[in-house]
């Protein structure tokens with residue numbers, strides 16, 4: 030292993046306490062964790078100032094492995110806990126890791142409202158297009174026509190696009206990456222954390238065990254190849270004269286806007302209310 | 307010379323008195339979602355909290371409100387939410403999180419008639435068992451009931467103190483009548499109000515074991531960001547906070563959760579006796595029914611019946627010993643409630659003395675009157 034990597038492992042992982050991890054070999058979650066750690070290290074945040082919240086799912090297990098303030102909440106509700114933490118102590122960097130089911134099915138309401146509210150939080154959403162932890166049931170991002178343990182006849186619902194959904198709901202920063210494009214992924218996470226406002230990174234990932242196996246992509250390599258073949262850099266997509274084919278998706282920075290952040294707006298209320306005794 | 311703080315006499319409705327109590331106890335974070343008959347608590351706090359550097363937020367629903375107060379409390383700020391039946395139902399999962407992760411917080415449930423949307427503007431006491439067992443799994447929880455505006459103030463302070471001291475969520479059960487009745491309340495000067503804060507770790511961070519047992523069963527609690535990095539989870543965890551499936555660790559953890567509350571029974575179980583010294587007949591009541599019962603026992607005494615009243619402020623952990631003493635002392639005990647009989651079952655459960663226990667219930671959204679209680683006492687005694 031390169032020295033650099035070993036150094037980061039020792040610095041950030043709770044390697045003596047929480048390993049072996051629960052993830053299947055080859056799961057994209059590990060790649061996301063690596064990118065997240067490198068991004069935080071590059072930004073130079075102190076471990077004490079980072080709160081890594083998560084929901085429930087394979088993705089939700091991520092924070093137990095890292096030496097930050099870690100908060101493993103309930104299914105879909107990670108952003109609500111994160112909201113309380115951030116409002117109580119705005120100096121903390123609060124990041125919330127969620128799965129696609131976690132963030133957009135059971136937690137969908139919290140996601141759009143967090144985006145609308147524009148509290149300075151970072152949402153990392155690992156989109157493996159399936160419910161991993163519970164055994165491959167379809168999620169709001171399972172593609173039409175594909176197979177899941179609760180869609181053995183082929184899926185008849187249509188998907189959410191997480192990035193577009195959150196951008197429309199008002200997120201200040203939205204990026205989409207994949208676990209294949211790791212350099213871009215790290216860059217997006219860095220930008221999202223540094224952005225002042227609600228930021229989202231949707232990460233297309235592989236659950237070869239539950240999604241892949243049912244959809245003729247039963248190993249991580251095939252799934253990564255699929256991600257590589259179907260991702261289109263957003264700059265390139267903008268130059269295209271025809272629409273993006275339905276099975277392809279854009280990667281890169283999809284939204285980056287300046288707007289007042291919630292805690293600063295609230296501070297104004299505090300100042301106003303004290304002068305109006 | 308500093309001026310001595312004086313007592314303050316003001317006209318308050320129950321919901322406003324809850325706010326005064328919360329602020330006096332140090333509450334600085336409130337997240338909620340509008341619902342009758344609890345909305346005034348949100349409205350008043352939205353005005354008051356920013357003035358003192360606190361935070362009010364109206365969330366997208368009650369699930370989010372409960373999540374947010376747990377998050378804020380974990381970051382070291384005393385937190386509260388307030389709701390009524392439908393919202394209380396939505397809060398249950400995250401309330402369980404507060405139980406297992408031992409996060410202090412106060413939840414006010416201004417009861418209305420139920421189930422479902424039920425009777426939004428009528429008083430009822432139908433959520434007693436939900437307050438005790440609403441979230442899944444074996445868990446300790448403290449449930450307090452209020453019957454006057456003054457109690458709304460005092461018991462809210464108490465709720466925060468108990469929650470902080472024992473690291474247990476505390477539910478305050480109010481009802482539409484208590485919440486909306488305006489009464490003159492004499493608030494004590496601030497320096498006379500006992501305020502208890504959670505114990506924070508005093509050891510160096512590398513020695514901190516977040517869920518380690520001690521004589522009280524209540525480990526010190528660090529705030530997120532203050533240097534004591536650790537894992538907080540809704541999974542059953544070991545002393546370091548990491549998920550465990552080891553039977554003896556699971557058992558030790560769940561037992562400690564219960565033991566810490568059991569050890570505090572002497573101060574958690576709050577009751578009040580009226581005319582009980584020579585009583586041979588007793589009423590056991592809580593919430594707004596207490597007010598009618600106070601009058602009823604005097605009326606009964608005027609008719610020659612030695613009646614007394616035991617007011618339960620703490621419903622859970624059920625104040626078994628005090629209730630047992632009443633059952634031992636009296637030949638007849640009446641439990642009037644605005645539900646089909648939730649606390650009367652508890653009273654019957656602990657009645658091992660052959661005492662005649664009867665329930666008296668109204669489920670029509672109306673208050674139980676003093677007359678009804680008095681007549682019931684007299685007719686039962688023949």
Ligand SMILES: Cc1ncc(C[n+]2csc(CCOP(=O)(O)OP(=O)(O)O)c2C)c(N)n1
Pocket residue numbers: 085086087088089104127128129130131132155157159160161162163168236
């Ligand atoms: C309220 C509730 N409902 C259901 C579950 C069961 N459950 C656990 S994880 C999960 C879905 C996980 O899928 P996803 O969020 O996409 O994350 P992944 O496991 O794929 O990372 C579900 C339904 C739960 N824990 N809580």
Ligand code: SF4
Pocket residue numbers: 051052053055056057058087088157161162235236237238239
């Ligand atoms: S089930 Fe899927 S998402 Fe979960 S660890 Fe395995 S590969 Fe990853």
